[in-house]
Amino acid sequence: MAVSKFETKDLVSGCIFVAAGAYFALESLTYEIGTAFRMGPGFMPLMLGTALSLLGLAIAANGWNKPDSEEAPVWPWRGLILIIGVIVFFGATIRGLGFVPVVLVSSFVAAMSSRLNSPVFAAMLAVTLTVMCTLIFVVGLGMSVPWFGPWLPL
Amino acid sequence: MDIIASLGLGFSVALDPTNILYCFIGVLLGTVVGCLPGIGPTATIAMLLPITFSLSPAGALIMLAGIYYGAQYGGSTTAILINLPGESSSAVTAIDGYQMAKRGRAGPALATAALGSFFAGTVATLLLAFFAPPLARAALNFGAPEYFALIVLGLLVSIALAHGSILKALAMIVLGLLLGMVGQDIYTGQPRFTLGFRELYSGLNFVSVAVGVFGVAEILRNLENEKERDVMVKAVKNLWLSKDDIRRIVAPVLRGTALGSLLGVLPGGGHILSSFASYSAEKRLSKTPEEFGQGAIEGVAGPESANNAAAQTSFIPLLTLGIPAHPVMALMVGAFILQGITPGPNVINDQPALFWGIIASMWVGNVLLVLLNLPLIGLWVKMLSIPYRALFPAIVLFACIGCYSINQNIFDVYAIGVFGVLGYVLIRFGCEPAPLLLGFVLGPLLEEHLRRAMIISRGDPSVFVTRPISATLLALALAAVIIAVLPGIRRKRKEVFVEED
Numbered sequence: 001m002a003v004s005k006f007e008t009k010d011l012v013s014g015c016i017f018v019a020a021g022a023y024f025a026l027e028s029l030t031y032e033i034g035t036a037f038r039m040g041p042g043f044m045p046l047m048l049g050t051a052l053s054l055l056g057l058a059i060a061a062n063g064w065n066k067p068d069s070e071e072a073p074v075w076p077w078r079g080l081i082l083i084i085g086v087i088v089f090f091g092a093t094i095r096g097l098g099f100v101p102v103v104l105v106s107s108f109v110a111a112m113s114s115r116l117n118s119p120v121f122a123a124m125l126a127v128t129l130t131v132m133c134t135l136i137f138v139v140g141l142g143m144s145v146p147w148f149g150p151w152l153p154l
Numbered sequence: 155m156d157i158i159a160s161l162g163l164g165f166s167v168a169l170d171p172t173n174i175l176y177c178f179i180g181v182l183l184g185t186v187v188g189c190l191p192g193i194g195p196t197a198t199i200a201m202l203l204p205i206t207f208s209l210s211p212a213g214a215l216i217m218l219a220g221i222y223y224g225a226q227y228g229g230s231t232t233a234i235l236i237n238l239p240g241e242s243s244s245a246v247t248a249i250d251g252y253q254m255a256k257r258g259r260a261g262p263a264l265a266t267a268a269l270g271s272f273f274a275g276t277v278a279t280l281l282l283a284f285f286a287p288p289l290a291r292a293a294l295n296f297g298a299p300e301y302f303a304l305i306v307l308g309l310l311v312s313i314a315l316a317h318g319s320i321l322k323a324l325a326m327i328v329l330g331l332l333l334g335m336v337g338q339d340i341y342t343g344q345p346r347f348t349l350g351f352r353e354l355y356s357g358l359n360f361v362s363v364a365v366g367v368f369g370v371a372e373i374l375r376n377l378e379n380e381k382e383r384d385v386m387v388k389a390v391k392n393l394w395l396s397k398d399d400i401r402r403i404v405a406p407v408l409r410g411t412a413l414g415s416l417l418g419v420l421p422g423g424g425h426i427l428s429s430f431a432s433y434s435a436e437k438r439l440s441k442t443p444e445e446f447g448q449g450a451i452e453g454v455a456g457p458e459s460a461n462n463a464a465a466q467t468s469f470i471p472l473l474t475l476g477i478p479a480h481p482v483m484a485l486m487v488g489a490f491i492l493q494g495i496t497p498g499p500n501v502i503n504d505q506p507a508l509f510w511g512i513i514a515s516m517w518v519g520n521v522l523l524v525l526l527n528l529p530l531i532g533l534w535v536k537m538l539s540i541p542y543r544a545l546f547p548a549i550v551l552f553a554c555i556g557c558y559s560i561n562q563n564i565f566d567v568y569a570i571g572v573f574g575v576l577g578y579v580l581i582r583f584g585c586e587p588a589p590l591l592l593g594f595v596l597g598p599l600l601e602e603h604l605r606r607a608m609i610i611s612r613g614d615p616s617v618f619v620t621r622p623i624s625a626t627l628l629a630l631a632l633a634a635v636i637i638a639v640l641p642g643i644r645r646k647r648k649e650v651f652v653e654e655d
């Protein structure tokens with residue numbers, strides 16, 4: 001995916017910084033900027049956002065004429081999707097399903113994001129982790145969360 | 155003498171049975187995560203922050219500090235036995251330590267690392283006790299311009315010492331500063347960059363950001379290319395050092411301690427830099443430099459002492475100025491704030507028991523670490539055989555549960571995911587996450603002091619150069635950047651940081 005004459009790493013990270021800087025700078029224009037004497041809420045973010053965009057441009061420019069020397073590592077799609085999925089699932093269901101089922105499912109899915117883990121190993125790991133986490137967090141540290149949540153007919 | 159009475163107070167706190175227990179838990183956990191490659195003290199402390207909420211302030215901070223310097227010990231075990239730095243600062247130890255292990259001298263290498271670290275830890279703790287009070291007194295005279303200058307110095311020095319591209323490190327800091335500004339403006343209450351989410355009015359949760367960029371991002375990176383690691387040394391025998399070994403390590407340990415204590419105070423990964431600096435110093439001073447890389451015991455003794463000394467002295471800027479020198483210290487700031495204490499020059503007067511208790515506990519922790527590391531070495535060797543694929547699901551779970559339990563806020567959990575992906579993408583494209591976190595913590599402070607300074611000076615920016623302390627600090631900051639971009643130093647940085655993670 002290299003754009004022939006740029007180093008991919010520099011080009012992509014530069015673009016991310018330009019985009020982030022532009023967002024912060026533009027958004028801060030909607031706040032009161034103020035003066036150097038009495039700075040408004042928009043003053044610092046405007047300056048820093050502009051600086052970030054310029055730095056991003058410089059980083060991208062720095063990659064000019066440096067074709068990629070090494071092969072880019074593969075994207076860990078399976079891990080990305082499953083692990084982010086686990087985090088979202090945890091947040092979405094912790095109140096409804098309760099601690100034990102959420103941790104059980106989350107740890108099984110998280111374990112499956114490694115290609116080296118078999119489903120049996122993942123299931124064993126999930127049970128162990130659930131017992132451990134329940135003991136540490138709910139029993140030991142008194143975290144206020146139900147073992148089984150209101151969504152379950154128990 | 156004042157200092158003796160103060161240290162007495164400190165030891166009375168540190169030797170309290172509950173605090174010894176917390177200290178023990180801290181150094182034990184630190185050793186565990188230090189040993190295991192792929193999970194470091196930063197992620198661990200971030201995950202445990204919420205738990206410490208229910209402890210006493212002294213207990214909480216003693217435990218978290220223990221994790222940090224405990225990890226410096228644990229990291230060397232992994233470096234020596236499997237040639238993988240368990241913790242980034244032990245990367246140099248792997249060079250000669252692993253060679254020693256290959257020649258059946260794993261025992262002496264581990265003993266050297268532990269004893270060197272213990273000596274360095276003891277000296278650095280004393281230095282901390284001597285230098286922190288006068289520094290804190292000086293800091294009480296600091297006004298807004300001085301604080302602003304100090305933060306700028308901290309941020310810029312951390313770039314000079316970070317590895318990789320300077321431009322990228324600078325951009326990561328600025329991005330961190332901007333992320334730190336999310337939430338209500340301190341002066342006007344205007345909500346900024348909240349994307350309409352009410353949950354963001356109090357700012358992004360620090361723990362979510364830290365766990366995301368250090369924990370989850372690191373897991374994703376490890377999933378790129380999975381392989382099993384193997385432990386070459388199954389059992390370690392004969393921990394004793396011969397007379398000849400002892401003679402050879404005395405000078406490197408002393409030099410490493412001095413170097414580490416000095417560099418540790420500097421912002422931005424002082425413990426990593428100090429171990430590299432010590433290694434190259436030992437190599438240059440040695441009569442037999444060709445032995446380095448082939449299992450020279452000096453190459454283990456120097457860097458290990460240096461990184462442990464630096465780990466202790468990096469508490470100086472935090473305890474006296476309230477300025478974190480690197481991400482782990484930034485987490486410690488978070489821990490202080492969770493306990494309702496603002497870290498800074500006032501801690502020593504307002505909370506003397508806490509202040510001296512933390513310092514004394516570091517020495518207690520070092521004793522515990524020697525006891526843990528040498529006799530129990532067999533246990534750590536066994537632990538190295540736990541595969542990463544069994545560990546990372548636990549890290550993900552602990553991260554979610556920990557973040558959720560701080561405020562029972564689901565939004566904090568989603569933030570881990572967002573920052574995990576952002577952190578991973580940035581790491582993938584060659585940007586180190588540490589400066590981002592430092593910027594994130596210092597962002598609000600930087601803005602507050604800048605605005606206050608400008609109000610005091612009625613909008614005149616020359617206030618920063620006409621006040622002597624702030625002028626000096628800013629000049630130092632400028633010097634740090636200039637030195638970092640000089641071609642000679644640039645080449646050197648490349649060599650120095652080439653081995654790192």
